[in-house]
Amino acid sequence: MHSRVTLLEVDVLRHDLDAAVARFEAEVLPGLREQTGYEGVLVMVNPEGPGMIMTFWRDEQAMAAAGGFATAALERFATIFRSPPGRAHYVVRVLDAPAGSGLLP
Secondary structure (H helix, E strand, C coil): CEEEEEEEEECCCCCCHHHHHHHHHHHCHHHHHHCCCEEEEEEEECCCCEEEEEEEECCHHHHHHCHHHHHHHHHHCHHHECCCCEEEEEECCCCCCCCCCCCCC
16 A cells, blocks of 8 residues: 655635635545545644645555646645645555544445
8 A cells, every 4th residue: 555645734824724624525535536546545634734634545556647636636725725735655554543443444
């Protein structure tokens, strides 16, 4: 499994954080679910604006194939960020979640 991690900061002085998350769920999540090899997403934010989006992919090829989708999605949100988000690629070595948490199928 591979993961793309996007570090970002929402400008909470000009934008509502809950509205930004709701917009992600409405506009980005359905498209993510349509990407071949998509295995999940974890979105984390704190009230001051910093956050992280971790997408999980079956393999590196699936993640690379969805790169255009991810770039377009970030561009649609550009006006709510304090600065351009950073992205990195990781190989997932350990993933553990309690049963029933909804984090694992």
